[in-house]
Amino acid sequence: MNEAVDALAERAIREHWEFVPTSGSRIGRHDYDGRLPDFTPGCVARRIEELHRSLAQLSALPPSDGPVADDDFRMDRLSRSLLEMFLRRELFSLEEMRTLHNNPQR
Numbered sequence: 001m002n003e004a005v006d007a008l009a010e011r012a013i014r015e016h017w018e019f020v021p022t023s024g025s026r027i028g029r030h031d032y033d034g035r036l037p038d039f040t041p042g043c044v045a046r047r048i049e050e051l052h053r054s055l056a057q058l059s060a061l062p063p064s065d066g067p068v069a070d071d072d073f074r075m076d077r078l079s080r081s082l083l084e085m086f087l088r089r090e091l092f093s094l095e096e097m098r099t100l101h102n103n104p105q106r
Contacts, residue, residue: 002076004061009083012054016090019047039100051091058084 017024017032024032058080093099 002061002079005058005076005079005083008054008057008061009079012083012087015047015050015054016086019043019050044094044100048091048094051087051094055084055087055091058087 017029020037021032021035022037025035061080063080
């Protein structure tokens with residue numbers, strides 16, 4: 001497995017839980033229990049910067065080389081793709097859809 005991708009994924013998930021601690025609590029991470037998200041403009045801007053930084057770091061990682069039939073190679077490609085989609089989905093929600101701005105339930 002690619003340790004750099006794994007480390008980046010772990011950091012990205014921790015940063016997501018710090019931004020939306022209720023999502024961490026919801027999956028059973030009790031260190032996030034009782035914490036509410038801070039959706040002030042400064043925190044949202046900081047989160048958007050984190051997402052852009054993580055995407056840039058992911059794209060800067062060298063691709064793993066290997067035969068397509070190699071399980072480690074396929075898992076690395078899958079991990080990269082899933083991480084990229086995770087980051088892009090949240091970024092789309094914050095920048096394009098602006099759900100925090102447009103959704104009165106937030």
